[in-house]
Amino acid sequence: MRVTVKLFARLRDIAGTPEMTREVAPGATVGSLWQELATEFPEIASYERSISTAVNADYARRGQVLADGDEVAFLPPVSGG
Amino acid sequence: MGIPLLSIGTAPLALEPLIAAVIERGEATGSDGAVTTFLGLVRNHNVGRKVRHLEYEAYEPLALRAFERITAEIQATWPDVKLALHHRIGRIEIGGASVAIAAASPHRGHAFSACRYAIERVKQIAPIWKREFFDGGDVWIEGATADPDDAAARAEAERVACV
Numbered sequence: 489m490r491v492t493v494k495l496f497a498r499l500r501d502i503a504g505t506p507e508m509t510r511e512v513a514p515g516a517t518v519g520s521l522w523q524e525l526a527t528e529f530p531e532i533a534s535y536e537r538s539i540s541t542a543v544n545a546d547y548a549r550r551g552q553v554l555a556d557g558d559e560v561a562f563l564p565p566v567s568g569g
Numbered sequence: 570m571g572i573p574l575l576s577i578g579t580a581p582l583a584l585e586p587l588i589a590a591v592i593e594r595g596e597a598t599g600s601d602g603a604v605t606t607f608l609g610l611v612r613n614h615n616v617g618r619k620v621r622h623l624e625y626e627a628y629e630p631l632a633l634r635a636f637e638r639i640t641a642e643i644q645a646t647w648p649d650v651k652l653a654l655h656h657r658i659g660r661i662e663i664g665g666a667s668v669a670i671a672a673a674s675p676h677r678g679h680a681f682s683a684c685r686y687a688i689e690r691v692k693q694i695a696p697i698w699k700r701e702f703f704d705g706g707d708v709w710i711e712g713a714t715a716d717p718d719d720a721a722a723r724a725e726a727e728r729v730a731c732v
Contacts, residue, residue, distance in 0.1 A: 496628055497698035498709040540715040542696070545630035547717055561628055561696075567710035568627070568656060568697025569609050569668055569688060 489556035519550030603677035686730035
């Protein structure tokens with residue numbers, strides 16, 4: 489199944505794109521998708537403990553199982569205001 | 570009329586429409602005794618750097634949901650408060666407003682507290698980022714790890730808001 493990955497701020501800069509699509513196996517989670525990206529882009533691995541994650545524009549935990557067509561966002565520490 | 574209570578976009582911000590919006594929504598017109606406002610500005614210095622301008626980006630649909638959550642939290646603590654919250658994204662020059670908040674209540678204490686609480690929670694849980702362009706380079710500012718369910722963060726926002 490296929491999911492859309494959205495990256496923001498410095499994570500977007502590191503990956504060089506704000507959005508990408510990825511094939512994931514059934515049972516894949518937010519966390520397993522993150523691990524794949526951290527392998528592909530070693531620089532983002534340092535965000536392991538500080539990112540937040542969202543699925544379909546709602547905050548989600550890393551254990552959440554992905555469904556086909558999901559939009560998964562990885563969010564570095566925020567700085568609005 | 571026509572002014573949303575919550576918004577995020579590239580248009581310049583002004584407080585007057587927010588003030589009008591929160592007063593209009595008073596349950597019985599005329600019941601509010603106070604409106605407090607907050608305007609966050611782009612500052613020309615930060616940790617010793619001379620700032621030239623900022624660029625904000627957001628995960629907009631989630632940012633609006635975060636604003637809705639902040640509104641709900643305020644409703645739970647101060648049921649008589651009406652809140653408006655607008656955040657600007659894109660490039661903002663020095664002195665420009667990045668965030669505008671208005672809180673109306675029959676009581677000034679609730680209005681002050683809710684306004685302060687709202688900006689603290691924006692900084693904690695809204696998926697918005699600022700990139701600082703300064704003399705000599707640029708850097709993404711990274712503050713809090715956003716977790717709406719972090720009870721300690723919420724308690725800290727309540728503490729500074731004098732709940």
